[in-house]
Amino acid sequence: MSTWESRRRTVPDPPGTPADPAAAFRNLCRSSPWKWQSLRFEYWDQPFDAAPGPGAPFVRAWLRRPGALRLESPDGLVLHSTTGINDSRGDFYVSSTRKSWLLPPHLVTPVYDDAGQVRRRPEAAYGEPGFGNGRFSAALDPVELAGNAPVPIEFPGSNALDIKDIHHVEHEGRAALEAVVVPNAAYHPGDAAAPLCLPGRTRLRVDVGTGVCVASRSLEPGTGDYGHWIRIIAVDEYMLDDLFLAQSMNLTDVRRHITWDLPA
Numbered sequence: 001m002s003t004w005e006s007r008r009r010t011v012p013d014p015p016g017t018p019a020d021p022a023a024a025f026r027n028l029c030r031s032s033p034w035k036w037q038s039l040r041f042e043y044w045d046q047p048f049d050a051a052p053g054p055g056a057p058f059v060r061a062w063l064r065r066p067g068a069l070r071l072e073s074p075d076g077l078v079l080h081s082t083t084g085i086n087d088s089r090g091d092f093y094v095s096s097t098r099k100s101w102l103l104p105p106h107l108v109t110p111v112y113d114d115a116g117q118v119r120r121r122p123e124a125a126y127g128e129p130g131f132g133n134g135r136f137s138a139a140l141d142p143v144e145l146a147g148n149a150p151v152p153i154e155f156p157g158s159n160a161l162d163i164k165d166i167h168h169v170e171h172e173g174r175a176a177l178e179a180v181v182v183p184n185a186a187y188h189p190g191d192a193a194a195p196l197c198l199p200g201r202t203r204l205r206v207d208v209g210t211g212v213c214v215a216s217r218s219l220e221p222g223t224g225d226y227g228h229w230i231r232i233i234a235v236d237e238y239m240l241d242d243l244f245l246a247q248s249m250n251l252t253d254v255r256r257h258i259t260w261d262l263p264a
Contacts, residue, residue, distance in 0.1 A: 022163040025179055025206070026146035027117035032211035033105030033126065033141060034118060038064040039210065040234040043139075045132060047217035047227030051172075059131070063140070066104050068244040069129040080131055082244045117211075120149040134191020135216075135228055142196060142206065142213035144189050145181070160187040161197065171215060172231045175208040180219070198223055210235060 044058045052058065059079060062070040071080040102125040111120035121143065130137035138144055144160065151158045161181040169178045180203050189195030196204070196213060200220035207214045210232065217227035 021166040023150070024113075024115065024117065025163055025166055025177055026150070026159070027113050027115070027119050028177060028206050028208065028211055029142045029146040029213070030110075030118040030121050030148070030211075032143070033065075033121075033124070034110060035209065035211045036065075036235050037106065038062075038236055038239050039140070039212070039232065040237055041212075042231040042233065043136065044229040045135070046225060046229070047215065048229050049217075052229055052231075062239060062243055063129065064239045064244065065106070066125070066127075067129050068239070068241075069131065070244050071131055082129065133194035134189070135194040135196060138190050138194070138196050139213040139216070139228060139230060142204075142211070144187070145196060145204070145213070147186075151186075157184040158186055160184060169205065171205050171207065174214075174232060176205045176214060177208060178203065178205045180204075198226055202227075207232060 040060075040062050042058050042060050044052050044056055046056065048056075058074065060072045060074070068082050069080065070078070070082070072078055102123060105121075105124040105126060108122045108124050110118040110122055113119045126141065126143070128137040128140040147160055161183055164180045164182075166177060166179040169176050180201055181197060182201055183195075183197045183199060187195075187197065189197075196202070196216050198218045198220065200218065200223070203215075203217045203219055204213060205215040206212070212230060212232065214230040214232065215228065218224060
């Protein structure tokens with residue numbers, strides 16, 4: 001299945017039950033880079049049971065891969081905006097490392113399963129822009145929950161997570177997979193200070209259409225306030241460069257008089 005077909009296939013298919021629900025959940029966690037190129041969403045750095053409470057602090061986000069991110073407060077104040085998305089890298093590539101030559105994920109083809117989710121990720125230039133802590137970028141591409149490929153032999157504890165109680169739910173009007181997970185010694189979060197899963201049980205939701213981890217909540221005593229919540233508003237909208245730059249790239253308005261300072 002091609003990348004285009006995988007991203008455009010019909011999203012929810014809850015009635016069918018995969019032979020291995022845990023494998024299906026892991027494959028969905030690997031699929032985010034091939035499911036969308038731009039995302040508009042709202043992010044809460046705290047968990048909720050049903051929906052965010054009124055007055056809970058959040059940020060509005062516009063993200064365009066690779067690396068373009070804009071964040072605003074609920075009042076419209078710009079909190080963060082990328083500024084180097086069009087910088088030339090040619091001068092550095094000759095003497096740079098091999099990693100600099102890796103292609104963006106959407107330009108390489110992974111191994112898909114029968115449901116169109118990613119079973120094995122190829123080598124590519126992965127990485128999402130972050131803000132605040134590493135959980136923000138990890139939620140956008142939650143591969144840390146599954147690893148780049150299935151483990152060769154599923155001995156106890158060889159997977160990053162033990163996955164239980166998988167079922168289909170609706171999250172902010174979108175289809176999602178929810179599971180209760182327990183991290184193993186093989187779990188290596190992208191940011192050790194802000195993992196998606198704390199030790200012990202965690203409830204996770206992964207959006208079926210985008211592969212984004214839209215909710216997490218630790219279920220261990222004393223850690224119930226650890227987690228996050230994402231409300232996806234739009235997928236693959238067209239986003240201009242001006243949205244992400246500190247200064248507009250628009251050309252000079254020739255209708256305005258331009259003064260010229262001439263030397264005496």
